[in-house]
Amino acid sequence: MEERGFVIDRNSDGSVSISDAPGDTSGMLTHEAAEECQEEAGYPEVAPLDxxxxxxxxxxxxxxxxxxxxxxxxxxxxxxxxxxxxxxxxxxxxxxxxxxxxxxxxxxxxxxxxxxxxxxxxxxxxx
Known part of the structure; x- marks a missing residue:
């Protein structure tokens, strides 16, 4: 995500916080970029909530x-x-x-x- 220009904050518990892209008021660009990164990294598909x-x-x-x-x-x-x-x-x-x-x-x-x-x-x- 950092290579794509997103600001990543690494938290003390090992998690990360990703700031929305500038001008991304809906969060959709950030969401789409995160989905692409997850796919590239091979994260498993998560079942939708019932x-x-x-x-x-x-x-x-x-x-x-x-x-x-x-x-x-x-x-x-x-x-x-x-x-x-x-x-x-x-x-x-x-x-x-x-x-x-x-x-x-x-x-x-x-x-x-x-x-x-x-x-x-x-x-x-x-x-």
């Missing part, structure tokens, strides 16, 4: 939304469960639609993420 796992992610996102409000942030949303599910299915099907996130409308992302950590799709089934 409806039960998506429900857990949605409920976790609602809890995060409440946390953000309690911390004084002004997030947008939430979308209905039906719309959230449809957007996730569309995204898996190749659409460029971005499913609802409890962080929509928040400008101070670093502070928001620190105060209320983002729910992760891989936390839906104990993976």
């Amino acid at each position: 409806e039960g796992e998506l429900r857990v992610l949605y409920e976790s996102s609602l809890a995060t939304l409440e946390c953000l409000k309690e911390q004084g942030f002004s997030p947008h949303g939430p979308d209905s469960w039906e719309r959230f599910l449809a957007e996730w299915k569309a995204r898996v099907g190749g659409s460029d639609v971005t499913p609802w996130s409890p962080y929509e409308g928040i400008v101070e992302m670093d502070s928001a993420l620190h105060a209320c950590p983002e729910p992760q799709p891989w936390d839906t089934d104990g993976r």
Whole structure:
């Protein structure tokens, strides 16, 4: 990713944080570049979340939304469960639609993420 111009921060726990490309307000360029790198590196294909796992992610996102409000942030949303599910299915099907996130409308992302950590799709089934 660094060869492609992305800023990579290496964290003390061994993980990395990749900053979105300049001007990539939707994060799509970064997402596409990360997918290409994963493919080149031979990472295995990850199965899409099933409806039960998506429900857990949605409920976790609602809890995060409440946390953000309690911390004084002004997030947008939430979308209905039906719309959230449809957007996730569309995204898996190749659409460029971005499913609802409890962080929509928040400008101070670093502070928001620190105060209320983002729910992760891989936390839906104990993976």
